[in-house]
Amino acid sequence: MGLWMFVLFHCVLCLIAAILMYTHLMKSRPMILPIVFLVPVFGFSCLLFLEWESRGDQENKKEIGIEKLKINDDIHRSILMEEDPARDLMVPLQEALLMNDASTRRELMMDILYDDVGEYVEVLKNARMNDDTEVVHYATTAMVELQKDYETKLQKQKEAFALEEDAGLLDEYIQTLEKYVESGLLEGNMLKNRRLELCGLLERKLTQRKEEGHEELPLYCKKFEQDCALGEYEDALRMADAAIRLCPQQEEGYLMKIRHGVMTKNPEQIGTVIGLLENNKVYLSPAARRTVDFWKENDETES
Template identity: 30%
Template sequence: MISLAFGIYILLSAVILGMLYRQSPREWLLRMVVVTVFPVIGWLFPLFWPRRLFKDAGGKLDDYIAAQQKEMSVQHLGIYSKLETEKELNVLSIEEALLVSEHSTRRKVMIDVLKQDAINYLEILQTAVSNEDTETSHYAVSAIMEVKRKLTLSLQELSVQYENNKEDVHVLSAYADVLKGYLRSGFLDDRTLRKYKFIYLGVLERYTGIAENACEAFVDKVDLELELKRYAEAEETCRVFEQRYSHIEEVYLCYLKVYFTIKSAEKLQHTFSKLKKSPLKLSNHALTLVRFWSEGA
């Protein structure tokens, strides 16, 4: 008797859900699983509640989430790629996919990278070269060789343009971008790397001097000067940066980076005090860095 009643219940449930969700077999299957595993009670789950019951609360929740997403601007370490939703429900990092996924998934990830601008994934590609899957490794090597070819051609072309016109903002911007990519490519020996760092520094010097929107270039210039141990020049770049853009967080972050690197506790604390008195509302990323430097101080 119980089996018969359960069978009738399943049949009726299938018919009712089929009528309600005939346009979406996936929705039908999901709800059938629920009402089968939880007979009768399953129909009371929120999954079956009318959407209008959530209209007001849902709207407020959406507004809240949107506000939080706008407020929280966290920079993640590593590069992320969203796989097809029907195959994967979560956003997987490429690094993790190359380490723990099956060979077929690794190959798909590499193919997806190859379809995009591979220069943005150089660190990932360099890691993938030593992957145990030979096909994945082959994709990575091919991508790196193609990046190297493009960078070399662009570098040659732009270096000529730069020598012919060192005051053209567009040439300076393009040349700086190519040099930045070339320096982090891993293709250079130490001596050549140092040579191109000074070339890059010269380009940034000119670009920050004439470009109207050179905020990112100032940050790159400070980072490069610190790499080259040109600490006095890095501090001077911060001063010029502050004169040009006095009300952005990047100025304070550059100062803090310089003073933390040279271990100047007095100047570090002075910059912290200025930052606290400023009207700036720091991003989450900036707050993380400030806490780190504050603990270091």
């Protein structure tokens, strides 16, 4: 009777082990199951021990993953990269995220984190939708860390500029803010607010340069781009007109005004700009020529 009870108890343990394994509630590998089946009680004990050890290792890996994101020392980073075989893999990162091999996905994910994270924002965004929870964890942590770095840097630059309104400090502030706005990290109201802040700084820089008698075409182009993104079309038109006034023999201001006419659905403005280009005999690059020819043909068709 005692033997049958022991056999029954062993069968129940085997059934429990199989269910937990195949429902993925246990992280141990299925190869341990034969030992559970063939070695009563002790096999199941081994399974529990391996499961406990496996879960402990996984927690350690997650903690290590977070700490690795904060490594900035160049020597330490170079050592880590030399040890990481993922650098030898030539698979595009976007395709790697679709792979079935979880270890490859994770290795490539960490390879991004050791490199310049800012270059891979779009990849990190895609990685957050991955079915591998560890990849999602790394991607989310990387984006949070990157956004935190931008915010900290901008706050320091803002405070420094408030204490001393130096032209060099203003340039650094604008450059960092431009990178942040175009990084892809911001969305919704946060992106809008940062664009408004950038527009304010660019306007300040434009006024400063105008008073000094050293206006710069690129500044008008940058301000135009941000105004268009915010839907501030009156300010955008002002930038385009200023660019034409400043550099009447360069194409940039005219192309800005054509683009403004397209966005505001103003065909008359587009036609007027094309006429100005022809009258002023402005040299056009091949790309600009294609744009002008397209709208010229379109204008003639409608006429």
